[in-house]
Amino acid sequence: MRKITINPLTRTHGYFSVELEIRDGRVSEARASGLLFRGFEQMLQGRAPHDAVYLTQRICGICSSAHAITGAQALEDAFRIEVPHNGLLLRNLMYGADTLQNHLRFLYLLVIPDYISAPPGAPGGAPRRGDYRLPKPVQSRIQQHYLEALETSGMAHKAVAVFGGKAPHLQAIVAGGVTEKVAADKVVRFQSLLSHLDKFIRDKLLPDVEDISRCYADYFAVGTGYGNLLSFGQYRVGAKGAGRVFPAGAVRFGQKQEALQAGLITREISHSWYHGREEPLAPLQEHSQPAPNKQAGYSWIQAPRYEELPFEGGPLARLWLAGIYRNGISVMDRLMARALEAKEIAVRMNDWLRQLVPGGPTINWLDPLPASGEGSGMSDSMRGPLAHWLQSENGRISVYRIVTPSAWNLSPRDGQGRRGPLEEALIGTPVADPDNPVEAGRVIRSFDPCISCAVHVLQRDGASRLWRQI
């Protein structure tokens, strides 16, 4: 048996490390550690409720629209605010464009370097070793697309900004709707950016991911994990936004789809660096404090569970629940689902653009808000299920709780010792060279880890090794 640690695991949002035990060439044990803590839930306490929509976006620079929309929904739920139809459509358009931005950046900038050799100018230079199997012409084509994706992903953020003001950290989403207006010039500009993105997705992204999946077909059997899938539902449509394009629901491995019951969501801290009650608790009941020296802890990420079980979220869960893609659950299925979802969203976005009513209302502004309230916002973001809970008293936030997709996916063990979904997915992964565990990197990145989001490993058990040369 050999123990290895990958730290830093680069090409993730925020600092992350993974400790693996390797037995007979396969991963036999895994611990995933989020290494970034800022404490947003503490910061939100005492603030004006409207501030949450802007401040929670600062959790994450890649999925800011997700926090904006989910935070706004929590306020709308708490204070009974209805968003005009135009406002819902604009939110969907921004959410969609931000998701395309995320998927392009994720697949090209973070994932593809695991499968192709580095083009000149690649940040950090070329890794010393790799497992590159693509035929040379395909490889150089994808290298070219890597460089193009640096620009095209910015175009997706430009589309977000058409209605959002700026991206990341958009300004136009507030509780009650969207402050930007529906005007012909903006619609046309958005449409034009969307058609470029759509073309890139169809002509480049999908063929590239398909080529990779053919040459790395063994990864359809790697990184399978529990097979429990969860979605909170994404893109509100229909009267009063009651419907969802991607439905909410849960699937336990091999079983039938169930309707989502928000009351079954808990989180716990038994293996996380927090002090507090250790049993599974409903998020609003949980009041833990950071404790970086906790002996049993190995991550800043807490452990969300659904009916006390670990579930994974993301494009694969959404497409599975929507009945669009049900090939399997693995590294390659996660990548395929993400690429297919990008195509699917672009189609829907064209529909939403057509439904917009120029000059129609986009916002129902309510200020001051009622002095007290309690509510939740639930949505599925780029990486999976995202929920915000809020309680306010005397016009100030008294409790704010956030459970992010990366907390679902990257969580450490729970009180019953059950691994988080990523940890479970790593078990059984073949590792040919423990000094260069590329296989594990592929499994980990298939979840699109975002530690900035997840936290909202290491024991500090000695002097830093900064001064010692490697």
Next chain:
Amino acid sequence: MLTRRKFLKLCVQTTVAASLSQLLLPDLARALRLLPGGKPAVLWIEGTSCTGNTVSLDNSADPALREVLEEIIDLRYSQLLMWPQNNEAVQILYDTREKQRDNFILVVEGGIPLGMPEAVIIGANDGLPLYATEVIPWLAEAARAVVAVGNCAAFGGPAKTIPNPTGTKGVWEVVTSKPVINVPGCPAHPDWMVGTLVHLLLYGLPETDEFRRPRLFFSKLVHDLCPRRFAFFDGKFAQAPGGEGCLLKVGCKGPITHADCPTRKFNDGVNWCINAGNPCIGCAAPDFPDGGTAPFFARLGDVHLPAGIRSTAVSVTKAVGAATALGIGGHLAAGFARRRLGKNRLAPVSAPQETSGGKDAQDHD
């Protein structure tokens, strides 16, 4: 040759039609080729960060990040973008520090969690953690220059939001070996980052203000450049976000925020906050998101702090914030005097409430 004068002119002109580096790039590439050692190595290290500034840099339009990487810098280290991982990544830090001493540029994104070093562990060496609180000053000492991008690195920003759970501070409060250049904003505009880097490479340290912000981009108030300033003078005030008119009454912090957003705009010039109907929340201001910038939708001067909080941000910020707010009062009074404020005139804005405590009243240091 690209003279400093021409460069500065290009930087402020960008807003007209083309972006900063569309105009700049040909000259720049030539100039950089002439520099001894060619493209300089850049180490981009994150502290208490959301990675939003890396993402914003990747949104750079002209030049696109691709051109930045091909023509301007040699990005050796970035948690988000770098190809190598694990020991190979950490080795790059040591190698660059040693072999490129006084040549490489250190860019920091995110604040430094002085009160809780365990909050940010950027990697490990020989199984032991590398804390951002130690790595950043260690690299800064050997760097040619240190650039803090985004409000968290510059001033602590959202990571330092009351009650500042990690005891985060801005880089310039921690790094003493080098003058730190602050490029705030949440996120920083790509032009601000690229423009500052280029100035540094070609002409050395840019001229900065008392907050070490390059004057090139941060010398004017959002309010002074705002296209809705005429509405302000005419006394036309929006009553809700999304409304027509000046957004002062719904919380605009443009009068205390220095940045050229109104003319530069964001995401390739496609839009910006006030144009999208929302008040400026002061995301480039030194005390964002507390102090004079909070609550975001409260009219300036109407500052409420959570109970039990003694102080807000860097003490110097308070003084400047108060002075600026007094300036608004004066500015409005001048408006009255000139009879430019119409029927809907508003009462003069009062200065933000002074919070108790003097210079040393910072919390959670």
